[in-house]
Amino acid sequence: MTVPSAATDFSVDLELALRLADAADSESLPRFDASDLKISTKEDRSHVTDADLAAERALRAILADERPSDGIFGEEFGIEGDAKRQWIIDPIDGTANFMRGIPLWGTMIALAVDGVPQVGVVSMPALGRRWWGSTGAGAWTATHSGPRRLEASSIASLDDAAVSFQSITQWADAGHLPALLKITDRVWRDRAYGDVYAYMLLAEGRLEMVAEFDVKEYDIAAAVPIVREAGGTFTSFDGADSISERSSLATNGILHDAFRDLIGAKD
Structure with missing residues (x-):
């Protein structure tokens, strides 16, 4: 895009x-x-x-x-x-x-x-x-x-990162459960806050990663400019710069490549 x-x-x-x-x-x-x-x-x-x-x-x-x-x-x-x-x-x-x-x-x-x-x-x-x-x-x-400007977190280590994975079933159905287990074993804190709220927590600097699967454009489109304007990065799970790939990987930007390396995602 x-x-x-x-x-x-x-x-x-x-x-x-x-x-x-x-x-x-x-x-x-x-x-x-x-x-x-x-x-x-x-x-x-x-x-x-x-x-x-x-x-x-x-x-x-x-x-x-x-x-x-x-x-x-x-x-x-x-x-x-x-x-x-x-x-x-x-x-x-x-x-x-x-x-x-x-x-x-x-x-x-x-x-x-x-x-x-x-x-x-x-x-x-x-x-x-x-x-x-x-x-x-x-x-x-x-x-x-009054209005407060959002800013993604400055955390630069996976060891200190907090993530939201949406649901175990969603990752398992997409064939990515091993990747989820790698993430949760590596980061400081993992939770399933769910749906759009997790992306807003990311934009507020309270999380470092949100990812999900089987998403339509309307499930993620509104979150994209909010996350990006807060300084984060928003792609598909495989790194595509598109909202029509049926997956999402949103991060604080600093750790985007580190998360992709961790889960073995390929361009």
Whole structure:
């Protein structure tokens, strides 16, 4: 992927993405832990709730009104329009958590230009947290005292690194369980924080690596500009600079090559 220069201004797109996050929050948060939450099973056997559907519909309606020439790629209603400028939406990342009353879920909103995520917003309203970033403008999170710029950690040794591996089953199904065991045996601390929250912890400098498999573009697109603008590195597990490889390897940047060497990844 070719990232444009810092002179490229995505401020208007970011402002829209933040308003989209507000709209998603207003649909999802009232349904969180609701006794009458409606849950169904999709063809791929994953779950979807009425909140997932309502949130994505709300975002599509706003985009249709304000950006009718842009394309959309959403988890629940697929692709429409031109892919040159494409809004990539996961209305509720962590639906399994959402439907079990666990607050680690969030909306992911990205704008990709020619396949490259340039704007990303992640909102986790059940935690009262939000993160955002755009190419050339840094990555940020909201705090009680105002926005705080994000910065990936400066840890330079695997011995001192903390990692999130998402789930053992995911790594085993991808045929990479031996690599996971090598990582967890080598680093200081390993946990499975799960879903988009782990990437935000990485961008905040609290982790040094997050990796997962069987991911679609909407599972990771919003995290890419946030991690990169915080100073981290985001590739596929095999090192490809693309969000369509069905895997991810995000690090603090300093340790990216060390992690790839450790797991024996090949270019």
